[in-house]
Amino acid sequence: MDNEPILLDSVRMARFVARGSLRLDAVVPADLNAEALTVLAQEVPPVPYGTPLARAYAPDSFPARLLAVPQVAGALRSLVGPGPLVDHHAVHVREPRGGDAQPLHADAIIDVRPDAFDVQLMYYPQEVTLEMGGTLSVPGSHLRRTNETDTGRYQNLRGQDRLVCPAGTVVFVHHGLWHGGRRNDSDTTRYMFKIRFNPTVRQRLLWDTSDLHDPRVRAELDVHFPWYEQATGRLERYNRALLWRELTGDPDFDLDHWVTRVSNRPQEATA
Amino acid sequence: MTADPRTDTAPAPVLRQQVLVLYLSTSALDSEVLGWSRYDGTGRTSPTTGDGAEPPYGTGLDALKDGWRLIQAAQLLPPHPGHEYDVSFLKHEFFLERIERIERVEDPRTGA
Numbered sequence: 504m505d506n507e508p509i510l511l512d513s514v515r516m517a518r519f520v521a522r523g524s525l526r527l528d529a530v531v532p533a534d535l536n537a538e539a540l541t542v543l544a545q546e547v548p549p550v551p552y553g554t555p556l557a558r559a560y561a562p563d564s565f566p567a568r569l570l571a572v573p574q575v576a577g578a579l580r581s582l583v584g585p586g587p588l589v590d591h592h593a594v595h596v597r598e599p600r601g602g603d604a605q606p607l608h609a610d611a612i613i614d615v616r617p618d619a620f621d622v623q624l625m626y627y628p629q630e631v632t633l634e635m636g637g638t639l640s641v642p643g644s645h646l647r648r649t650n651e652t653d654t655g656r657y658q659n660l661r662g663q664d665r666l667v668c669p670a671g672t673v674v675f676v677h678h679g680l681w682h683g684g685r686r687n688d689s690d691t692t693r694y695m696f697k698i699r700f701n702p703t704v705r706q707r708l709l710w711d712t713s714d715l716h717d718p719r720v721r722a723e724l725d726v727h728f729p730w731y732e733q734a735t736g737r738l739e740r741y742n743r744a745l746l747w748r749e750l751t752g753d754p755d756f757d758l759d760h761w762v763t764r765v766s767n768r769p770q771e772a773t774a
Numbered sequence: 775m776t777a778d779p780r781t782d783t784a785p786a787p788v789l790r791q792q793v794l795v796l797y798l799s800t801s802a803l804d805s806e807v808l809g810w811s812r813y814d815g816t817g818r819t820s821p822t823t824g825d826g827a828e829p830p831y832g833t834g835l836d837a838l839k840d841g842w843r844l845i846q847a848a849q850l851l852p853p854h855p856g857h858e859y860d861v862s863f864l865k866h867e868f869f870l871e872r873i874e875r876i877e878r879v880e881d882p883r884t885g886a
Contacts, residue, residue, distance in 0.1 A: 604823040639824035648862045658811035
């Protein structure tokens with residue numbers, strides 16, 4: 504088996520920039536998923552904040568083998584580059600018919616870095632049904648400048664994603680994405696393993712860029728989400744264009760002239 | 775002597791507030807519903823995060839037609855200078871209420 508990381512292409516990277524998340528369905532093998540249910544039930548020993556990934560987990564440990572899955576390793580490298588730091592990790596357990604839904608939130612504290620981002624890996628070792636209360640997330644919410652649970656008043660937004668997925672699914676989310684664990688209304692305990700990563704290199708062209716000029720890249724970046732207000736939806740495109748400029752180093756990239764138009768301040772006098 | 779109807783044995787109606795928060799596409803109350811939250815003072819339902827896929831009404835006006843009463847609308851505030859292109863909270867938030875009659879009062883602290 505070829506264990507080389509499988510990098511994201513530009514279309515998938517653009518999807519991440521627009522949605523604030525990237526979903527890899529059933530990429531983790533069944534034997535690792537089965538092992539995970541035992542490992543996660545016993546917790547995973549914590550690592551100090553900011554531990555280099557290479558030193559965070561023993562090579563034969565469960566987290567190390569999860570992160571070696573080629574699609575997982577490739578997505579992580581595409582998003583934050585080589586040698587990231589492990590910010591922290593956590594096992595989330597939703598007991599059967601127990602607990603409340605989390606309020607909608609972004610993790611940590613408000614984080615408005617325009618040219619860098621952390622990612623969080625969310626791994627689901629078992630099939631997640633709607634009843635099991637999979638993670639709720641709001642596509643395209645990651646660039647909104649809000650602080651943690653200040654968004655808790657929002658219960659439902661059109662186009663929200665109530666995760667339903669096959670076993671072995673991994674989702675990478677941008678640090679700003681609004682999300683929350685839903686109430687588990689099933690008879691099955693639900694597990695999720697989360698690891699937050701901090702980049703240590705500039706996040707520029709770290710993915711497979713051979714399709715950088717594919718028209719689907721622009722289409723992904725220009726997507727509209729149903730919960731966007733009419734006017735603010737335009738600002739979302741503006742901010743996405745700026746992020747894509749940072750990630751590609753292309754200072755002229757734009758979507759429908761949104762950035763270019765309002766940056767135009769000619770200084771030349773008439774002849 | 776005539777009986778005072780106010781001192782009759784029939785219990786006074788017990789009223790509780792239900793709150794519906796709608797997030798609309800523009801500042802107009804008749805624009806499209808994009809988000810919604812509910813709080814039920816009767817205790818009959820327990821709305822929570824992520825419990826629905828479809829909005830209860832198509833527009834804010836549709837909620838009025840169904841008996842909800844508007845009690846607060848978000849102000850229209852100009853962007854803070856230098857932050858005109860920032861995105862943050864949903865802008866067009868409308869609070870509505872409905873008063874419901876309930877039969878029996880439970881102590882919210884004990885549930886009894």
